[in-house]
Amino acid sequence: MSFTSFIPQDKASEELQEQIVQIMRLDADLHAKIPRPLRMPMTNLLRVVNSYYSNKIEGNSTIPADILRAEAQDAPQEIKTSKDFQEIKRHIEAQRRLTDDPINPVEVCSRDSISRLHREFYVGVPEEMLDIQLNEQGDIVRMIPGEFRQHGVRVGHHIPPTVEQMLAHLGQFERVYRLDWIHGLSRFLAAAAAHHRLMWIHPFMDGNGRTGRLFTDQYLKAAGFGGYGLWSMSRGFARNTAVYYDRLNAADHPRKGDQDGRGILSDSGLLRWTQYFTETALDQVQYFSAQLDPERLSERINIYFELRSRGALSDSKGNALPELRIEAREVYKTLLYMGDQPRAELQARLGAGERTTRGLLSQMAKEGLITLDGRKPVSLNLSRHSIEFLFPYLW
Known part of the structure; x- marks a missing residue:
């Protein structure tokens, strides 16, 4: 028996539809208004944000400051070599490869694409991390990255479909979430449902949560959310992990009679999950829209460089940052609004x-x-210290 693909638009409340329209509008505005030179630094930053929060949901204890230090190549070796940090590093690199070699939007929900997402995360993992405990008796199986599970599993209270059922459900998943036949608000409704359905199917022995969130990142981009990558669902999910899992579990429930849909899973549970997914997306796109609002961002930049020029700013650990000439503000704003600049051009603008x-x-x-x-032109970047000031409450 099949599952309900997604909440039909005519079954979605007026409030839910209005929220989705607002998400689409804010996403389009964010995509249009961000200064072009800032797009690449922000995309790089959001990879870190995605990785930090997606791994945090799985219990990874690495703190943002250490991730940013390691990205800047000045973190202690014990941090760089820790298991938790290596997980985050692999996740960042997987996102970068998916940007450089993107998945065809029509094929984003295919079995091959889902397999690739899982495989990308496990590139370079030590072999001992691929040994997965199969049951309470301690039996171990070796997981092959990208290969669908060949054993039954139990995840807390959830018993995922058998291997045979899983393969059938993956076939349905590939058919019903193809974006070439889904349009309008239904694309977002499908994104919400697809996130849950992939987690419920649980196609791999391990890594399903991170793979599922990578999938949702790819699916929203493929669905036409051009600003996605400048806002993050994983950040929203991780703000309250207990609620995230509670809403997923609600959509796991079997159908409760003929008034609860026609599929094997509860339509009321799927609606509850869809409402949560929508509220989370709206909260995140609102946060990043506010942070990237040109006027507010310009004001924070002014304050940041004013404080730096007086040696009056400290990092997150309370260490005073070195004094920086106020002319740095002119350099930064020139690069932000005009793009890469030759050094001679910057010198002329400064009159120095x-x-x-x-x-x-x-x-x-x-x-x-x-x-x-x-000799290349000077380009804009986001330092770990400026991030803490320019994007408050990011972490």
Whole structure:
């Protein structure tokens, strides 16, 4: 027996539909208004955000400051080599590969694509981490990244479909969530349902949660949410992990009579999950829209560089940041609103000498505020210290 694909638009309440329309509008606005030079640094930052929160849901204890330090290559070796950090690093690299070699939007829900998402996360993992405990008796099986499970499993109170049922459900999943036949608000309703259905099917021996969230990232992009990648569902899910799992569990329940749909799972549970998914998306797109609002961002940039020029700003651990000339603000805003610039052009805008400009750019590059690469034009970056100030409450 099959499951309900998603809540039909005519069964969605007026409030739910209005929320989805608001998400679509805010996403389009975010996609349109972000300064082009900031898009790549923000995309890189959101990979870190996604990875941190998706792994946090799974119990990973790495803190954001250590992730950003390691990304900047100045973290202690014991952090870089820890299991928790390696999980996050693999997750970031998987997202980068998926950007460089994207999945065809029509094929995003195919078995091959889902297999690839799982395989991407496990690239480079030590072999001992692929040994999965099969049962309470301690039997061990070796998981092959990207290969669908060949054993029955139990996950807490949830008993996923048998192997035979799983393969049938994956076939249904591939058919019903194809985006070439889903349009309008139904694309978002399908994204919500698909996230739950993939987690419920539980196609792999391990890594289903992170794979499911990677899938949702890809599906929302494929569904036409052009601003996605500048906001994050994983951040929203991780804000209250207990609620996330509670809503997933509600949609796991079997159908409760003829008034609860015609599939094997509860339509009322799916509606409850869809409402939660929608509220989470709206909260996240509102947060990132506010942070990236040009006027508010410009104001925070002004304050950041004013404080830095007076040596009056500390990092998250209370350590004073070095004084930075106020001219750094002009450099930063020029790169933000005008894009990459030759060093000579920046020197001319500052009206400063070559030595002064060189020293300022070197300090900004050392801190990660800009990127200097040989003779290439200077480009914008987001340093771990500026992130803490320019994007408050991100973590």
